[in-house]
Amino acid sequence: MSFRLPDVQRLLFPVAAAISLNLAVATSTQAAEPPIKVGLVAALSGQSAKSGEALTRGLTMAIDEVNAQGGVLGRPLELVRRDDESNPSKGMLAARELIQREKVTVLFGGLDTPVSLAIVPLANQLKVPFMGIWAAGTKITENGAADNYVFRVSAVDxxxxxxxxxxxxxxxxxxxxxxxxxxxxxxxxxxxxxxxxxxxxxxxxxxxxxxxxxxxxxxxxxxxxxxxxxxxxxxxxxxxxxxxxxxxxxxxxxxxxxxxxxxxxxxxxxxxxxxxxxxxxxxTYVFTEHNDAKGDALLAALKNAYPQIESLADVTPAVGIANAYDALHLSALAIENAGSTDGEAVRDGFYQITDYDGLIKDYRQPFTAQKHDALGPDDYVFAHFVGDQIVPLNP
Amino acid sequence: MKNLKTQLGPVSIVGLALISVVATFTLDSYSLLVFTLCALAAVVGVGLNVLIGLSGQISFGHIAFYAIGAYISALMTLAGWPLWLAVPAAGLVAGAIGALLAIPALRVTGSYLAMITIAFSFVVHHSLIEWRDVTGGSNGLMGIPMPEFADVDPSILLALIATALMIAALAFYQRLHHSGWGKAMRAVKASEIAARSLGFNPVVSKTLAFALSALLTGLAGSLLAPLLMFINPESFPFSQSILFVLAVIVGGSGTLFGPVLGALLIVLVPELLSDFAEYRLLIFSVLLLVVLWIAPNGLLGTIARRWIKPTALTPPARIDTRRVADYLGNRTHRDGLHIRDIGIRFGGVQAAQQVSLHAPAGSITSIIGPNGAGKTTVLNMISGFYTPDSGQIELGRALAGLPAWKSARAGIARTYQTTQLFGEMSVLDNVLVAMQQGRLGLIFSRPSDAQRELALDLLALVGYRGAVNIPAEDLAHVDRRLVEIARALATAPAVLLLDEPAAGLSRRDTDALATLLKQLAGFGLTVILVEHDMALVMAVSERLLVLDAGKPITVGTPAEVQHDERVIAAYLGGTDYQATPRNKAWDGSHDARLYVKDLVIDYGAAPVVNKVDLVVNPGELVAILGANGAGKSSILQCLAGLHRASGGSILLDNENIEQASASSIAGQGLALVPEGRQVFPYLSVRDNLLLGSYSRRDAVDAEGEIEAILQRFPRLRDRIDSPAGLLSGGEQQMVAVGRGLMAKPKILLLDEPSLGLSPSMIGELYDALAALRDEGVTLLLVDQMANLALQVADRAYVLETGRVIKSGSAAQLREDSELAAAYLGEGVSA
Amino acid sequence: MFTAAIVTGLGLGSMYALLALGFHLTYVVSHTVNFAQGSAMMVGAVLGYTLCITWGLSLWLALPLTLLLSALYGLVIERWLVRPFHSRGSQAWLMATVAGGILVDNLALFTFGKEPRQFESSLLNLKVELFGNAIGALQLLIPLVGAAIALALFLVRRYTRLGKVLEACVQNPRAAMLMGINVNRVVAIAFAISTVFAAIAGLLIAPLFSVNAEMGMLFGLKAFAVAILGGIASAGGVFVAGLLFGLTEALVTLYFGSAFTQILTFALVILALAIRPNGLFGSQALVKV
Known part of the structure; x- marks a missing residue:
């Protein structure tokens, strides 16, 4: 027996979608199957708004690819985003809402380590995989929980x-x-x-x-x-x-x-x-004039989807986009492996990923019960700015 | 029926408690979290409401108290202390810090107070970041344990505790609002001056408000820590402080449930908007603006005023005279009030000097004199608002130099020229708060039934017949005066000071007032009256003190004073001055320059000017005469557009101007030389004059016209480049008249030009007015020196309590013996 | 280095002072302040960047246009966020201007963009030798411009017709109305001037800093602290307080590190107001009973 707060946001949703060009509109026409929702809690407004935008773009590009190939478990993916205003308590509240009201299968985190730290106990308690795609705080994945639902495709401080x-x-x-x-x-x-x-x-x-x-x-x-x-x-x-x-x-x-x-x-x-x-x-990743095939494809797709992107200087921050992109694909694989959207199964689904040729690298057994970070020291590259562009440095 | 409405608050609190408990057990866990956050925000709101709604201060620093509460509770529970100990500890520490913050905050008001609290919140925020060893720095505190009790789900347990806290806070507020503490705070908020003269020390009530407010906020914060399980400084952003204040203001400050409504607005609404993702803040700020535009003074207040009208409760028809006599008689000092040689200077002005008076118990003494004579200054010294530079004030003990609130406690009560009732409080509460005699009592002490009945008796005694449970700000002018007297009486004073109590009262009300004053003296009170209504003064006073320009002229019985030449001169104007009359009587066009028909003016209550007709023809000098408060100045201000008429029409050269703004009326050629000169003090005389020509559309020959003014007022020539504020009163009056003339007006209005001027200066000024008249300038003159005005005027109107009772040529009125009576009260029965 | 800190402090301080003079102006004519003043500074910088860099207008066209639009912004604030409340005797203009500031900051976030941009200035690269320190010409220019504007304000108020009219409204609004002065319009003009001042501060500070939608928030708050500290009714006091605040910040940063700047400066503000409740240079009004 559960009583829900009035669902005004449902009523407001069409307006929201119209304003924010929410992707749900694009995907909802596609399949009769209910979509599998994934959530993003990140700073979408304020000083760090740019990071939230990059994560949104990376996730969206990957979701478009997944959906174009028939989705996951025959169902399309749908992204639901919440603004945490860089405030841990807002982030925790938003995460709870996404998990319990929106029933997201995987939750993605944003730039701020404290916000992620506030969400970690919740994810472990409610048994929903929480994927860090930016915040690098060591304790996010090494949180000491016996039953750890927190993964990361990002650097570790x-x-x-x-x-x-x-x-x-x-x-x-x-x-x-x-x-x-x-x-x-x-x-x-x-x-x-x-x-x-x-x-x-x-x-x-x-x-x-x-x-x-x-x-x-x-x-x-x-x-x-x-x-x-x-x-x-x-x-x-x-x-x-x-x-x-x-x-x-x-x-x-x-x-x-x-x-x-x-x-x-x-x-x-x-x-x-x-x-x-x-x-x-x-x-973790640098877009250059000449990327590999995957990188070029993503760059083209980004330019296509976001007319504001005209040059490489507009594809910032690249790490956000790349981390989000790879993490979403890995999550799709995990859900596919799990065969359901059950949190525990999906968590185990992450462990079962054997091989994925991603944007940042070729992932082989990226996650195990002991290793929740997909990227390690070998995956870091050093770069510097030359004019407006990031250029990798050869060690 | 009566019970239902007075119990509305408690009943609603119980209702809210029931709904909340039901909600706690039925909501899903996300909704439960939102609910708990709402409850905590409501607690902070109630705390802030104590500060804003009850004590009239503001704080943008409450997020700091919230953070302090949260950190203390987190640190204690992390160290193994139980939550039930951590919560009160957090509240107490926050409350103590709140009291400390009150020390600098008390000295400042308004924006300065806002700044101190803002600075405080920044200091706390950054201290939390830098004090790494204790607070964990930016990374905050993690793994804060949730409370455990039996097998209840901890989040439900927290929701229940938060609910309990919210209900307790509301009950606390409800109780506080009506208690002695609450009344004291509300009194200080509404009028610090009046509160001090009832014996309240504002420092105490303001500090209390700060501490209580911080305490509640700290308590709420202490529950936030286990709720979030993780806190860091970013959990307490400064913007949240602003939202808290907004919640109280938008919900309705000073209302019981306003903060609850506000909490819903700042917690629930953002959640409902969460689908807007990055656009949420944008839309939220637009929503806030819309709410502010709709209800700038709070949603709940707006609703309550519209729909909830209390059943009127009126004072009894029969008074228990014995009880009243016992109450009012118990503090009188037989010897009465002794004043010896008191005096005070403000800057360079000797506002009062060598004033002495002995007012025995059971007598009525009046202080009279022209405006600016220093009468109110004397009252201010007696009541402790000004510290006299010299002299003694004794009422059983020495009072001179004591602060107002101590003088009040020593037995001095007063009323004010412009009433200083506590507007938001009910009539009854205004009287009951005075009965506390400055004491706060125990925190929840409420007035006893006996006190309530006594208060009703006092209201009946002064002749107040209206409802006692309506806000004092809704009262009509007469009733405000009466309630203010009842409030002063409620302190059981030995001395009652009344500052122009009859101003604006009708003849009948004034007669009733006379009876009341005699009755009060009969109870043994020492009554001191400052009043312009001579009929009243002469009828009730045992003794009169006449002041002029700060100096006592004479002391004596009414009969003696009435025939004192110096007094007549001070009132009716120097009879020795002879203005040059017109060579031959005015005989110009009767095509009215200014035509006023059925003019009605009110200030929200009974009309002060009622159906007045006036005509001023081109080139005429017309005077309006009448006692203080007769409505003369109101008419001039209305003609100049400073106050909108509530009825009637005003035509200037056949154009309606009754709806026009002051600046456009000035542009149409009506210039007012306002009462009290109103020059621009820091601008030079030249600039003052030049600004006079601002409204003209024709080319201004600045030098030539200023030269013309200087020829008219040669005194100004030496002062032309000094700031107008440094000039003497008479010179300032010349600047004001000159400024009016610079507008080349179709008609020039003069409001009390002779007020506060020395006799020689008055002569000079009136010569100038006569010259203007002879040059053909159209003039409308208001002056309380009737003889003077009648010497230069062609025609005059006599005004009494807002109506024209007589009009005619100046020559006719000069011969009218009744006119003198209207001023000195002779021959009018009281 | 000490010299550099002094130059930085004076530069920062004069920008605080410019913003604070805006608070002062609106306060003296209407007893209201515009809490969206910080966002006005951001609007100045953002408009300047957009016109100059994005649209490629020449500086001599972009600058007046920016100031004109900023003035318009001030008029909008006065008309929609202040007057509706002030004319009804409500204090809600305080909340309304805060909400307006949030609104404008967020609008800028979505129109101007979410990342900081650099407003290049060739003046910055022009180095001037001062006591053995190489200092960018712009850094020297900023306090000079700040002082020049404050001086200009002083001269305008003292010697021009507009200044006299403004003074009249400050000293006695009712009498000003009787002179035929439209006080509402003067209040609106004061708001426009105040936002223009903020915009100038934004334009000057942009090359040293960066242009972004959030840049005004903290700056506006500090400027409010400066206005209060100086005694908001005293223009000279406000200007001096601005310089003092800027210098204090720079010196605290120099000797203690910037982590303590805000703790110390704001603690000093509390202390200063506890000792001088009407600001360092304000005076107590006589209480009339």
Whole structure:
């Protein structure tokens, strides 16, 4: 016996669809079978709105492909999206709504690690697979639950930090300074960096923080410089990262910068100016002029579906699109393997995936009961901006 | 029947509790979560309502208290403490911090208060991020345990606790609203000045409101932590603070269920809009705007005002005189009030000096004098609003220098020139709150039946016959005065100060007032009256103190004062001044320049001007005479478009102007020289004059015309470039008249030009008016110095309580002996 | 580095002051403030970017057009978000302008775009040597422009006819009406000027920062803090408070790191108001009974 709140959103739905060009309209004409719903809880408004847009695009492209080939279990996939406003409590509420009201089979998460952390216990409790496709917080997948329903096709902070330190060390880094965004993401990477440095017996020149609102990062950078930093390890969104580069220019300090993937989140080349290319950052995937067949096809499809995309500079952030795209295909396989939309079965379906030739890589046995992260250190590539484009660096 | 309506609140609370419990057990778990969040938002709303609705302050920092509550509860439960301990602890800490925040917040109001609370929320937010060792920094606290009890589903348990908290908060609010604490807060909110003169210390009630409000918010926050199981600083964004305030305002601040309605709006509506994904905030903000446009003062308030009308409860016809006498007689000091040589300066102005008075118990003393004589200043010193620079005030003990609320507790009560009732409170509550004599009592103390009956008796005593359970702001003018007197009496004062109680009252009401005042003196009260209505003053006073320009002229019995030459001069204008009369009587066109027919003016209550007809012909100087409060100034303000007439027509050169705005009337050639000069104080005299020509469409020869004004008022020549505010009163009046003339008006209206001017200055000014008249400028003059006005005027109208009772040529009226009577009250029986 | 911090602080501070002068102007003529002031700054930057870069108009055409449209935005706010409430004696304009700000921020998100863009300025690359520090010409220009505008406001108010009319409405609105001044129109003009100031701040700050739909939020709040801190009724006080606030921020960042900027500056605001309840430069009005 369950009593539901008045279903005003059903009444409002046509309006919503008309406004947001919701995909449901496109798919609902296709099959008589009820669609299998997948959910996305991400920042769709506010500062991080761009990330939500990228995830939406990646998922949508993959869903279109799956549906064009007859869907999953003979049923089309349908994406239902919710805005978490980067607020964990809103995200948790939205996740609950998607799971219990919309009955989504798989739930995808957004950019903010705290929001994902708030959803993790819920997913495990309600036994619905929760797929992280952006947030890199280590604890999201390693959440300590006996019965873990959380998967990820994205970078993992702990591994990224290890990779960044390794990359720096290979370039001759002896005493790095850390310049980190003052938010959960920066905080979790601080711990990761310190562990990775400790492992190699490297000392650091200190930790400095930047804010989204900082106009001038010179004071922080000067402190690092005076402390003898020979390389900067940077974690920050595209805006603050650009401020760091601009401040470096102003100081005339020519120091190597090794960065998390923040700069790829927008028009870093435009924001940071000509010196943008000095920042070497990590990626899971990079769109270039010449991709493999899968990449070119996706790029063409994106340009076709979203007229705003005119050049490679508009396909940002590539990691969001690529992670979402691969994760959706992997989820479709898992549902297919499960033979039903039952949460437990789908979870086991993920374990049963043996081989999938994806955009980022060729996945072989991507998930096991012990390994819920599909991507590892070997899958990271380093890149930098050349003009407006991201160009991979050859190690 | 009566019970049903007064019990509406409690019954609704019980109803809400039942529905909530049923909902808790039937909702699916998502809906249950939404429901629980709504309940918690409602608790925060109720808390904020204590602050906004009861005490009239605002806070954009409540998200910080919410966060503090959540973090404390999370930290405690994570450390192994049970939730039932963590919740009250969180509430208490939040309440204590709220009381601390009240310290800086008390000193400021309005936007300044808003800023302090905003800053507070930012400090808390960033402290939560930086205090990593305790708060877990940006990554927050994880794995917060849910409460366990028997085998109940923890989320249902939390929903039940949240429901209980919401119901308790509502019951608390309902009870607080009517308690001594609540009344004190509402009184301070409605009029801090009046509350202080009833003995309330605003600092206490405001601090209490802040602490209680923070306490409730902290309690709500403490339940949020186990509900979400994970909190970090981003769970408490600043925007949520604004939404909380919005919930209270849109729901209806000061109403019991407004915050509940508001909570639904800020929690449920976004959920209903969730399908709009990225467009949700956009649509939500549009919705908010629509709601604000529809009901700017709150949905519930709007609904309640329209549909819920209480059954009228009226004071008894028969009064228990004995009980009233006992109550009013118990604090009188036989020796009465002694004032010795008090004086005060404001900036460079000596507003009062060497004022002495002895008012024995059981007597009525009046303070009279022209406007600006310092009468109200003396009352303000006696009641503790101003600290006298010198002199003593004694009522059994020394009072000078005590704050108003202490003077009030010592036995001094007062009323105000413009009534200062607590508008949102009922008539009865206005009286009952005064009966607390500034004490708050226990938190839930409510007035006893005996107190209620006494309050009703007091209302009956002053002659109030209307309903006592309607908001005081809905009262008519006369009733406001009466209720204000009843409220002052409810403090059981030894001394009652009345500031122009008869202003705007009809003759009959004034006569009733006279009887009442005598009766009060009979109870042993010391009554001090500031009043312009001479009939009243002469009829009731034992003794009169006459002030002029801050100095006492004389003290004496009514008979003595009435024949005192100096007093007559102060009132009827310097009889020694002789204006130059016209060479020959006016004989111009009767094609009216200004034609007023059936003019009715009111300020929401009974009309202050009723069916007045006026005609001013081109080139004529017409005066309107009458006592204070007769409606003279109201007519001029209405003609100038500052107040819209509620009936009748006004024609300026045959064009209707009664619906036009003040600025367009000025553009059509009607200029008003307003009462009190109203020059632009920080602009130079030259700029003031130039602004006078703003409305003209023809080319202005600025230099030439200013020169003409300077020739008319040579005194201004030296001052032409100094700020107008630094000029003396007379010089400012010249600037004001000059400014009016710069408009080259078809008709110039002058409102009390001689007010507060020295006799020599008055002479100079009236010479200038006579000259203008002789040059053919059309003038309409209002002046309480009737003799003066009649010397320069061609014709005059005499106004009493909003009606024209006499009109004729100035010469006829000058000879009229009844006119003097109208001013000094001679020959009128009371 | 100290010099650089001072320059940054003065630059930031003068931009806060420009926004805060907008708060001041609308407050003195109508006792209302526009809480969408931050979004007006964003509107200025976004319009400037769109006209200049996206549509490729010349700077000399784009600049006046941006300011004109910003003024229009101010008029819209006054007409629809303030006057309907203010004229009825309701305080709901406060909520309405907040909601209006959210609305405009979100509209910008969907029209301008979700990612920050760079508004290039050649002035930024022009370096000036100051006490041994290379500082972008724009960074020096910003406080100068801020001071120039504040000075211009002062001169206009003191010496022009419009200024006199504005002063008349500030000092005595009823008497101003009697002079034939349409006070409603003056209030509307004050709102327009206030949003234009915000837009200028947005345009100036954009090259140093980036243009995005959310850029106004925090800036607007800080500017409100500045207006209150200075004593909102005092133009000079507001300007000085802006500079002080900017300098404090820059110096806190310099010595403690930017993580503590907001804790310390806002704590100082509370402290300052506790000591001077009418702002640093405001004065207490005499209570009339």
């Amino acid at each position: 702990e591994l990224v930090d290890e990779a960044l330190v390794k990359y720096g060390a290979d370039q001759g880094m002896k005493k790095p300074g850390m310049i980190l965004i003052n938010n959960p993401w920066g905080e979790s990477n601080e711990a990761g960096f310190k562990r990775a440095l400790e492992k190699r017996g490297l000392e650091n020149a200190g930790v400095e923080r930047i804010q989204d609102s900082d106009l001038d990062v010179v004071p922080q950078l000067t402190r690092l410089k005076n402390a003898g930093a020979d390389t900067l390890l940077m974690v920050g969104n595209v805006g603050p990262s650009a401020q760091v580069v601009k401040s470096l220019d102003r100081m005339g300090w020519d120091v190597p910068v090794v960065s998390h993937w923040g700069p790829a989140g927008g028009r870093f080349g435009e924001l940071a100016g000509p010196s943008a290319s000095r920042v070497h950052f990590i990626q």
